[in-house]
Amino acid sequence: MVVKLVVQVKLTPTAEVAEALADELTGCNDGANWVSAVAFEHFGLKAREYALRKLTYARLREEGLKSAAAQQVIAKVTDAYASLRGNIKAGNLGRPGSKRRRKAESKPIVFRPDAAQAYDHRNMGWDIDAQTVAITTRRGRIQGIPFACSPDQLKTLAAYRKGEADLLRRDGQWYLVATCEVPEADLNEQPAGWVGVDLGIENIATASTGYKAAGRGLNRHRARQQELRTKLQKKRTKSAKRVLKRRRRKEARRAADFNHCISKQIVTEAERTGHGIALEDLQGIRDRVRHRKPQRVTFHSWAFHQLGTFITYKALRAGVPVVFVDPAHTSQTCADCGHVDRRNRVSQGLFICRGCGVVAHADRNASRNIAARGGAAWDAGRQSSVPAVTGTSPSRPRRGTQPGSQPGRSCKLRASAPRS
Structure with missing residues (x-):
C-alpha cells in the first residue's frame, strides 16, 4: 500500500x-x-x-x-x-x-x-539531478527549465514520483505539482493504547496525553486579517486591491502551517509510545450546527478537515493506526464515571461531573472519551475500521472526499512550495 x-x-x-x-x-x-x-x-x-x-x-x-x-x-x-x-x-x-x-x-x-x-511522460520530462524539467508546448519542446524545492522534496521526487504533474500559474509565479507514491510503514496492529484528539476553535487540538494546541494565536491572526481586509475593501482604490490580491492567501498559509505542526506533534508522540490515534468524525458539522452571527466567520474558518487529513497521512507514513469515532456527547460525558449530563460542561474550559464530582479541563475530558471510543472501535472492527483520507489529486482537482468517508489507504496532500 x-x-x-x-x-x-x-x-x-x-x-x-x-x-x-x-x-x-x-x-x-x-x-x-x-x-x-x-x-x-x-x-x-x-x-x-x-x-x-x-x-x-x-x-x-x-x-x-x-x-x-x-x-x-x-x-x-x-x-x-x-x-x-x-x-x-x-x-x-x-x-x-x-x-x-x-x-x-x-x-x-x-x-x-x-x-x-496536467502533463505526463508523453509531454514532460524530469531531470532531478540537474533540477530542471522539459515541457512540450504549442511552440515546441522547451528543455532545461529550472525548478526550486527543498532537499526533502527533491528526495521524494527522485524516489517516489509517479503519474501526472500539473502546471499552474499563481500570482505571476509558475509551479509544477507532481504526484508521489510513498510506501506505507507497517501498521501497528496491536497499539498499546489510544491518543484521543478533541478538535475545537478555542483549542485547535487537545490530546488525551496532555498536549494542547491553543488557538489563540491563529484566531488573533484571523481577526487582524479580517480587520485589514475590511479597511482595504472600503478604500476601493487600485493600490488597495493590489494589497488584497497579494495577501489573499496569507491566512490560509498560516492555518496550514499551524495544522502541520500540530499533526506532526500528535503523530510523533503516538509513534513513540506505540499508540493509535482516535479522531472525531466531524463530517457535516457545518450543516448541523448553528451559530450567532458574530461567531459564524470564526466557525466557518475552522480548518478541522485539513488537520484531520494531515494527521491521517502522517500516521499512515509512520504505521500508526487511525480511527474516526462519533463525537456525540463526548463533551458532556465524564471520562471517569461515565455520567452524561449537558450541565457537566460548565463553561468552555471547565468540566465538573454531577455524578462523581470530578473537576477537569473540558477538552481534556472529551479527548479521554474519544480515546476510549477509539479503542472500542478498533477492537470491534480491527483493521477494517481504519479509515483514511482520499484528498485532492493534482491532475483531477475535483475528486475529493472527507476523512473516513470511504475505506482505503491512499492520501493525497499538497506540500508547500519554496518561498520566493
Missing part, C-alpha cells in the same frame, strides 16, 4: 520561456472552454470522454495543441462534469430548483485562463 502525496516545486523560467508557458496554458484552457461548450450542447451534464474525443480532438489539434495535451484537455472537461454530477447528486449545490443548482445546470463549465493543466 502507498500514501499518495503531491510535491509542489517552483519553476524559474526566463521571460521567453514564461511567455511560451503562458501561451500553452491559455491555449489549453481556451480549448477546454470550447470542449466544455460542445459537451454541454451534445450531452448536457453526461459527457463521456470517448464520445467527446470523437467530436473535439481534431479541432484541438488544428488549434495547435499537441496530441497528449489535447487528450488531457478532453479528460479534464469530462472529469469536471463528472464532479459536477457528483456534487448535484450529493446535494452540495442545493435542492432541485434552487438558484445555485439551476445556475450550475443551465450553462457549460468554464475554466480560468490560468487553470492548472
Whole structure:
C-alpha cells in the first residue's frame, strides 16, 4: 500500500520561456472552454470522454495543441462534469430548483485562463539531478527549465514520483505539482493504547496525553486579517486591491502551517509510545450546527478537515493506526464515571461531573472519551475500521472526499512550495 502525496516545486523560467508557458496554458484552457461548450450542447451534464474525443480532438489539434495535451484537455472537461454530477447528486449545490443548482445546470463549465493543466511522460520530462524539467508546448519542446524545492522534496521526487504533474500559474509565479507514491510503514496492529484528539476553535487540538494546541494565536491572526481586509475593501482604490490580491492567501498559509505542526506533534508522540490515534468524525458539522452571527466567520474558518487529513497521512507514513469515532456527547460525558449530563460542561474550559464530582479541563475530558471510543472501535472492527483520507489529486482537482468517508489507504496532500 502507498500514501499518495503531491510535491509542489517552483519553476524559474526566463521571460521567453514564461511567455511560451503562458501561451500553452491559455491555449489549453481556451480549448477546454470550447470542449466544455460542445459537451454541454451534445450531452448536457453526461459527457463521456470517448464520445467527446470523437467530436473535439481534431479541432484541438488544428488549434495547435499537441496530441497528449489535447487528450488531457478532453479528460479534464469530462472529469469536471463528472464532479459536477457528483456534487448535484450529493446535494452540495442545493435542492432541485434552487438558484445555485439551476445556475450550475443551465450553462457549460468554464475554466480560468490560468487553470492548472496536467502533463505526463508523453509531454514532460524530469531531470532531478540537474533540477530542471522539459515541457512540450504549442511552440515546441522547451528543455532545461529550472525548478526550486527543498532537499526533502527533491528526495521524494527522485524516489517516489509517479503519474501526472500539473502546471499552474499563481500570482505571476509558475509551479509544477507532481504526484508521489510513498510506501506505507507497517501498521501497528496491536497499539498499546489510544491518543484521543478533541478538535475545537478555542483549542485547535487537545490530546488525551496532555498536549494542547491553543488557538489563540491563529484566531488573533484571523481577526487582524479580517480587520485589514475590511479597511482595504472600503478604500476601493487600485493600490488597495493590489494589497488584497497579494495577501489573499496569507491566512490560509498560516492555518496550514499551524495544522502541520500540530499533526506532526500528535503523530510523533503516538509513534513513540506505540499508540493509535482516535479522531472525531466531524463530517457535516457545518450543516448541523448553528451559530450567532458574530461567531459564524470564526466557525466557518475552522480548518478541522485539513488537520484531520494531515494527521491521517502522517500516521499512515509512520504505521500508526487511525480511527474516526462519533463525537456525540463526548463533551458532556465524564471520562471517569461515565455520567452524561449537558450541565457537566460548565463553561468552555471547565468540566465538573454531577455524578462523581470530578473537576477537569473540558477538552481534556472529551479527548479521554474519544480515546476510549477509539479503542472500542478498533477492537470491534480491527483493521477494517481504519479509515483514511482520499484528498485532492493534482491532475483531477475535483475528486475529493472527507476523512473516513470511504475505506482505503491512499492520501493525497499538497506540500508547500519554496518561498520566493
